[in-house]
Amino acid sequence: MEWHDQGILLSVRKHGETSVIIDVLTKAHGRHAGVVRGGTSRKLAPILQPGAQLDLRWRARLEDHIGAYSVEPIRSRAAQVMSDRLALAGLNCVTALLVFCLPERDPNAGLYDRTEQLMDLLGQSDIWPLAYLRWEMALLDDLGFGLDLTACAVTGSNQDLVYLSPKSGRAVARDAAGEWADRMLALPPVMKGEGAGEDAEVSQGLDTTGYFLQEKVAAGLGNRPLPEARDRFLRAFRSRIDW
Amino acid sequence: MSSTRDIDTLIEMMAKLPGLGPRSARRAVLHLIRKRDVQLKPLADAMQVVAATARECLNCGNVGTSDICDICASEKRANGEICVVEDVADLWAMERAGVFKGRYHVLGGTLSALDAIGPEDLRIPQLVNRVQAEEVREVILALNATIDGQTTAHYIADQLEGRVTLTSLAQGVPIGGELDYLDDGTITAALNARKAL
Numbered sequence: 001m002e003w004h005d006q007g008i009l010l011s012v013r014k015h016g017e018t019s020v021i022i023d024v025l026t027k028a029h030g031r032h033a034g035v036v037r038g039g040t041s042r043k044l045a046p047i048l049q050p051g052a053q054l055d056l057r058w059r060a061r062l063e064d065h066i067g068a069y070s071v072e073p074i075r076s077r078a079a080q081v082m083s084d085r086l087a088l089a090g091l092n093c094v095t096a097l098l099v100f101c102l103p104e105r106d107p108n109a110g111l112y113d114r115t116e117q118l119m120d121l122l123g124q125s126d127i128w129p130l131a132y133l134r135w136e137m138a139l140l141d142d143l144g145f146g147l148d149l150t151a152c153a154v155t156g157s158n159q160d161l162v163y164l165s166p167k168s169g170r171a172v173a174r175d176a177a178g179e180w181a182d183r184m185l186a187l188p189p190v191m192k193g194e195g196a197g198e199d200a201e202v203s204q205g206l207d208t209t210g211y212f213l214q215e216k217v218a219a220g221l222g223n224r225p226l227p228e229a230r231d232r233f234l235r236a237f238r239s240r241i242d243w
Numbered sequence: 244m245s246s247t248r249d250i251d252t253l254i255e256m257m258a259k260l261p262g263l264g265p266r267s268a269r270r271a272v273l274h275l276i277r278k279r280d281v282q283l284k285p286l287a288d289a290m291q292v293v294a295a296t297a298r299e300c301l302n303c304g305n306v307g308t309s310d311i312c313d314i315c316a317s318e319k320r321a322n323g324e325i326c327v328v329e330d331v332a333d334l335w336a337m338e339r340a341g342v343f344k345g346r347y348h349v350l351g352g353t354l355s356a357l358d359a360i361g362p363e364d365l366r367i368p369q370l371v372n373r374v375q376a377e378e379v380r381e382v383i384l385a386l387n388a389t390i391d392g393q394t395t396a397h398y399i400a401d402q403l404e405g406r407v408t409l410t411s412l413a414q415g416v417p418i419g420g421e422l423d424y425l426d427d428g429t430i431t432a433a434l435n436a437r438k439a440l
Contacts, residue, residue, distance in 0.1 A: 011357045017261060046426045050390045076428035082393040082414070083435065085400075092394055096356035229356040232398070 001067070002059045005029055006074065008115060009052040010095045014040065022048060022069060024056060025098055025115060030107040034058050034069040047071065049078035051091045051119060080123050086240070087122045089233040090132060094118060096227035097136075101143060101217050111142050129206075129237050130190065130197040136209040137191065145169060145216040149192050152176050163187055164208055166215070185211055199241045206234060250276070302373070304349030304366050306331050320346050323380035327370065327399065329353055329387055337385065345383075348373060353391040354398055367399060374407050384411040388432070 007024035010031065015021045020039030025031050034056075039048055047054070053074040060067030081087035094115065102111075118135045121128050140146055146169070151158045153170035154177075161171040163184035177184050188204045189195035214226055250272060257268035275283040299305070300312035307313065314320050324345030328334050334347050350365045362368075374382065382403060386392040400409050415433030416425065425433075 013357065046428055049428065073426060076426060076431070078390055079414075079428035079431035079435075082388065082390075082432070085397045088390070088394055088397060092356055092390065099357065227356045228359070228361055232394075236397075 001061070001063050001065075002057070003029060004055075004057050007032070007054050007056050008095075008112075008119060009048060009050055009054055010099050011050060012039070012048050020048060021066070022071075023099060024054065024069075025102070025112055026056065026107070027109050027112040028107055029058075030105050031098065031102045032058065032105055034060075034067045036069050036071055044071070047073045047076065049076065050095045051077035051081070051122070053077070053116070053119075077119055077122055084123055084125065086125045086233075086236045087128065089229070089236040090128055091119070091122055092229040093227070093233035094132070094135070096229035097139070097213075100224075100227050101139070101213070101221065108142055111139065114138055127197075129199065129202045132233075133190065133202050133205045133209065136206070136213070140169075140209060140212050140217070143217055145212055147171075147191075147212070149187065161187055161192065166211060169212060169216075199237070203234075203238055203241060206237075210234075303347050304331070304351055304369075305334055305347060314346055320344065321377070323378060324383060325370070325373065325377070325379050325381075326383045326385050328385050329392060329395075333385065333387075343383075346377075350386075350395065353386065353389075353395040355391050362398060365395070367402060370399065371402055374403060379407055381408040381410060384409065386411070388412075388414050 005026040005028050007026035009022060009024050011023040013021045013023075015035060018040050019035055019037050021033055022036055022039070023031060023033045036044065036048065038044055048071070053076075055072040055074055057070045058067050059070075077091065081091050098115070114135055118131055121131050137147060147164065148168075148170040149161065149164075151171065152161060152173040153165055153168055155173055155175075157173050157176075160174045162174045163172040163177050163181065164170070164187040165172055166183070166185050171187055172184055185208045186204045187208065188201035190197045190201040191205045191208065195201060210226065210230070218224055218226055254265070254268045254272050257263055257271055258265045260268070263271065275286065293308070296308040297306060298308070298310065300307055300315055301310050302315040303312060305312040305314060322345045324343075325348050326337060326343050326345060327348045327350060328337065329350055329352065331349055334349055337343050337347070348366065348370050350367065350370075352360055352365055354360055354362065354365070370382075373379065382399075384396040384399060386396045396411055403409060413436050415429065415436050416422070422430065
């Protein structure tokens with residue numbers, strides 16, 4: 001078995017004294033692990049940093065073997081983000097979340113493209129949190145828990161949609177929420193692609209997507225807590241908001 | 244019972260050491276047996292002593308044979324600077340260079356989302372306490388230039404912000420390094436950290 005693809009490095013784990021097991025997100029083969037022999041060497045260790053864009057060649061005797069990668073760097077993202085607290089927290093958050101919720105060897109070209117675009121925006125801290133919110137919404141969609149923001153779940157109206165039902169993930173209009181309003185999740189305009197994308201609104205949106213990641217996605221994965229890296233990113237992001 | 248059982252056991256244990264495999268362990272054990280008096284016995288004695296006395300320094304996490312290591316015990320090293328390193332091996336590397344004259348703090352790892360290592364698993368609270376107790380002026384974050392290392396550095400910086408001067412090691416071209424052989428990440432870091440001549 002052999003294939004050739006590009007991928008985004010999600011994680012690196014030591015394997016023996018000189019090798020590592022890497023987890024990469026590829027376009028045609030999904031999240032795919034493999035051994036890199038000599039991965040701890042001085043030549044390869046700087047290349048094998050999470051977030052790196054890699055040219056990959058995977059070989060194994062049988063398809064269900066873990067197999068071995070030979071890797072060539074395409075571009076590194078580590079150096080760009082290391083001195084930027086928010087970008088570093090963002091990179092950790094994206095890679096940890098993908099490892100947390102994606103099944104192995106299940107290709108999703110759309111998610112790969114969106115993740116690559118998001119990674120390439122790292123360092124542009126003014127727009128990155130908004131891009132990240134959109135990426136999380138798309139991730140929920142890919143995982144089968146997409147939010148329906150087109151019309152009110154109660155009245156069918158598309159006016160004044162300010163709430164989101166925590167049960168169905170559908171939008172709810174202000175008037176239709178009635179006595180249930182305090183149980184609804186916030187639906188800030190930025191989630192509907194409206195408004196200027198203020199940080200406070202993005203933060204509210206991330207609370208909403210975080211609810212669905214925890215209650216729907218994580219619940220289906222043994223109810224594990226979401227990766228701590230997401231909390232760290234939210235803290236880093238919120239520290240810059242002037243409440 | 245095999246007459247070489249004890250030797251086989253020794254070879255098996257040696258083979259588990261870093262850098263050794265079964266073949267090299269066999270060679271090492273054979274060498275030790277041949278030089279029993281000058282190498283094997285002193286080695287066994289030294290290992291016995293270290294096994295009985297080695298412990299972590301209660302202050303900094305360094306490895307020594309007393310509760311407080313030599314560096315922490317030395318008044319000369321109390322110059323108001325603490326160098327934070329990930330591991331004891333990093334501390335030894337800094338000491339080999341012989342440039343840093345302050346004290347150290349060994350974290351015992353880095354934050355890692357993948358391995359679920361959080362701040363409470365590292366010696367970060369002890370560092371915060373030391374900064375207050377030892378009248379520290381500067382904390383030098385000498386953590387590895389990896390994603391996990393720098394994530395940890397930023398976390399510590401958040402915890403100590405406003406209490407002390409925080410610095411970190413520079414990143415860039417190593418001594419004797421040739422640009423043609425450097426990865427693009429190192430070149431980017433070196434260019435970002437350029438300084439006037």
